Amino acid sequence: MIENSFENPKKSFKKSAFQDFIYLSPFGYKMGDMLYVESMGMTQPTPNYRIERYRTGVKRFGIYVFEYVYSGKGYIECDGIKYSVGPGDLYFLNNNTSHIYYSDPADPYRKLWINVRGTLISKLLEAYEITAPVVVLHMDVKEQFEALRTIFSEEMDLQDRLFATGLRLHEIIALMDKGLKKNEVNIDLAQRLKMYIDNRMDFSLTVEQLAECFHLNSNYTTSVFKRRYGITPKQYMLERKMTHAKQLLTNQRCEIKEIAATLSFSSVYHFSNTFKRLTGQTPSEFRRTSLQQP
Numbered sequence: 149m150i151e152n153s154f155e156n157p158k159k160s161f162k163k164s165a166f167q168d169f170i171y172l173s174p175f176g177y178k179m180g181d182m183l184y185v186e187s188m189g190m191t192q193p194t195p196n197y198r199i200e201r202y203r204t205g206v207k208r209f210g211i212y213v214f215e216y217v218y219s220g221k222g223y224i225e226c227d228g229i230k231y232s233v234g235p236g237d238l239y240f241l242n243n244n245t246s247h248i249y250y251s252d253p254a255d256p257y258r259k260l261w262i263n264v265r266g267t268l269i270s271k272l273l274e275a276y277e278i279t280a281p282v283v284v285l286h287m288d289v290k291e292q293f294e295a296l297r298t299i300f301s302e303e304m305d306l307q308d309r310l311f312a313t314g315l316r317l318h319e320i321i322a323l324m325d326k327g328l329k330k331n332e333v334n335i336d337l338a339q340r341l342k343m344y345i346d347n348r349m350d351f352s353l354t355v356e357q358l359a360e361c362f363h364l365n366s367n368y369t370t371s372v373f374k375r376r377y378g379i380t381p382k383q384y385m386l387e388r389k390m391t392h393a394k395q396l397l398t399n400q401r402c403e404i405k406e407i408a409a410t411l412s413f414s415s416v417y418h419f420s421n422t423f424k425r426l427t428g429q430t431p432s433e434f435r436r437t438s439l440q441q442p
C-alpha cells in the first residue's frame with residue numbers, strides 16, 4: 149500500500165533493535181569491488197526499530213538493501229511516498245536516495261535482510277532497468293533469502309561465498325523484474341508515464357525521450373499526461389527538479405554548481421533563474437533561510 153507523506157531525513161540515524169547478525173564484513177569496501185556484502189541479519193520484532201539514511205544523491209556509493217518480511221508490519225518512507233509492508237513482501241531500497249524504514253509499534257515485523265554494494269548489483273539493476281528508489285512486491289522469495297542465510301551461516305571460502313551470493317541476488321533481481329512487469333499490466337498509460345519519470349534517478353529526461361520510450365509522439369504524450377494530472381510532463385519534471393533541489397540545498401556540502409549539474413541544468417545561471425522564478429528565492433537565499441530554521 150502506498151500513500152503520500154514524509155520529509156527526507158536530515159542525517160543518517162539508526163535506532164537500535166534486537167538483530168541477529170548472521171554476517172558482518174571484516175573488510176572495508178573498495179571502489180570497483182564487484183560484490184561487497186556489508187552485512188546480513190535477521191531483525192527480530194522490535195516496536196521502536198527505525199533506520200534513517202540521508203543521501204545527497206550526488207555521491208552514489210551507498211548500499212543496496214534487500215529485505216524479506218516473515219511476519220508483522222513495517223513502513224518505508226522515500227521521496228514523499230509511504231509504503232506498507234507485511235508477511236511475504238520483498239522490498240528493495242536503491243543506493244542513492246534518502247529513506248526511512250521502521251516497524252509498526254503494535255505489530256513489529258520480523259525480517260531477513262542483506263546490505264550490499266558493488267558493480268555487479270549496479271550492472272544487474274541497469275540491465276533489468278530497475279531504477280526506482282524503492283521496490284515493494286508481494287512475492288515468494290523466501291527460498292532465495294533462506295539460501296543466502298545458509299551461505300553466510302556456513303564456513304566457506306570468500307570467493308565461493310561471493311559467487312554463490314551473486315547468483316542468488318541475480319535470481320532475486322530477475323524475480324523483481326518479473327513482478328514489476330506483471331504489475332504494469334494493470335496500470336494505465338498516464339500512470340506508467342508518471343512512474344517512469346518518478347523512477348528515473350537522473351534528471352536529464354526530456355518529453356521527447358519519454359515519448360520515444362513508450363513509442364508515442366510528444367504531443368500525444370503531453371495530452372495524455374495533462375488530461376490525467378492537470379499539468380504537462382515537462383512541468384511535472386521541472387517541479388520534481390525543484391523538490392530535489394530544495395533537498396540538496398539543505399546540505400551545505402553540496403555546492404550550487406554541483407546541484408545544477410546533478411539536476412541537468414545547462415548552467416548555474418539557468419538553474420538559479422529557474423529556481424527563483426518558481427520559488428521566489430535564489431538558491432543561495434533558500435539555503436540561508438532553510439539553515440536558519442530550527
